[in-house]
Amino acid sequence: MKISTKGRYGIRLMLSLAINYEKGTLSLKNIAKEQEISEKYLEQIINPLTKADLVKSFRGAQGGYTLSRSPKDISVGEILQVLEGSLSPVACVDSPTCPNSDNCVSLSLWRRMKDALDEVVDNTTLDSMAQEYLEKEAGKRKSHL
Known part of the structure; x- marks a missing residue:
């Protein structure tokens, strides 16, 4: 199972919003520059993040985007669900219509893999990622002194 560019960039976009959550809105132009991602992309x-009510948009000169909830209340799993859909390693985990599902030994493996991945992303918040990011940035600054 691979997370697409859309999912990876979506996490980075949301991380930028989480880091700046207390500071107000951010423009896509600023996020694009900060994250080195195309503004068009x-x-x-x-x-889809706005439609899923994970992000709020504001128009006008001071407009931009902000998280719709606290970074503590948004999981990476929610973001990936919106941008990627299911994180199942194989389709039959989500749609057990396979005639062999009752006898399939592999299905339990695929389910455990999905459960393990869901456990990680559903229990990782934007806040925890933002804290880790800020700690790493502080460490970089200290090593340059």
């Missing part, structure tokens, strides 16, 4: 990613 971010426009495609922000729309």
Whole structure:
């Protein structure tokens, strides 16, 4: 199972919003520059996040985007669900219509893999990622002194 560019960039976009959550809105232009991602590509990613009510948009000169809830209340799993859909390693985990599902030995393996992945992403919040990011940035600054 691979997370697409859309999912990876979506996490980075949401991380930028989490880091700046207390500071107000951010423009896509600023996020694109900070994250070194095409602004056009971010426009495609922000729309489903806004529709899913993970992000709020504001128009005008001071407009931009912000998280709709606290970074503590948004999991990476929610973001990936919106941008990627199911994180199942194989389709039959989500749709057990396979005639062999009752006898399939592999199915339990695929389910355990999905459960393990869901456990990680559903229990990782934007806040925890933002804290880790800020700690790493502080460590970089200290090593340059």
